[in-house]
């Protein structure tokens with residue numbers, strides 16, 4: 065009931081979110097059009113590279129957010145370690161209050177930590193909660209810059225092919241991660257897993273079993289490189305285990 069009421073009150077916000085998503089997809093489509101203007105075999109390696117870089121970003125951000133200590137004083141530990149029902153009014157009120165005091169950055173960091181003990185919660189998050197801040201703060205501005213550059217500068221089409229793959233992989237990274245924690249997904253998720261463009265839940269489980277490896281959650285191509293980086297940083301005393309859970 066509380067959730068339904070909250071949804072109703074948020075109709076203008078939902079409309080704004082749909083609008084932003086529409087503008088983003090239109091902008092990506094325009095970049096795809098710029099790529100198709102002059103077909104070139106270089107588009108294929110460029111797209112593979114764009115997909116790889118997006119995967120690597122998903123892994124680097126995940127690693128940072130997992131181990132970044134939560135800002136003290138926000139008392140996120142109260143909701144993280146809450147022992148009663150997570151459907152209860154007490155919990156939902158506390159969740160709303162705590163979330164109202166933190167920005168999108170802190171929220172993303174909390175979501176990463178929270179998804180270790182409760183991975184299914186990530187799978188249940190609505191699309192906007194998963195990708196909204198990434199689209200607004202990063203993917204949309206980059207895509208619009210691409211549109212502008214393509215309009216005014218003589219940039220080769222294959223570069224736009226790489227950009228489109230990077231934008232889709234980057235913008236939807238947390239959606240792809242969420243799909244690893246959901247039993248039912250759209251058909252294209254299964255198809256992309258079959259050809260290796262997305263990783264499987266079994267491959268991602270390695271991260272949940274250790275919390276010390278395989279942070280990338282798109283296709284996982286960059287995990288060998290990120291695992292090496294993780295070991296190097298740990299050997300230097302960084303990425304302390306205490307950052308994995310919120311403090312008071």
Ligand SMILES: [Zn+2]
Nearest residue numbers: 126130176275
């Ligand atoms: Zn993690």
Ligand SMILES: [Zn+2]
Nearest residue numbers: 179183241268
């Ligand atoms: Zn996960």
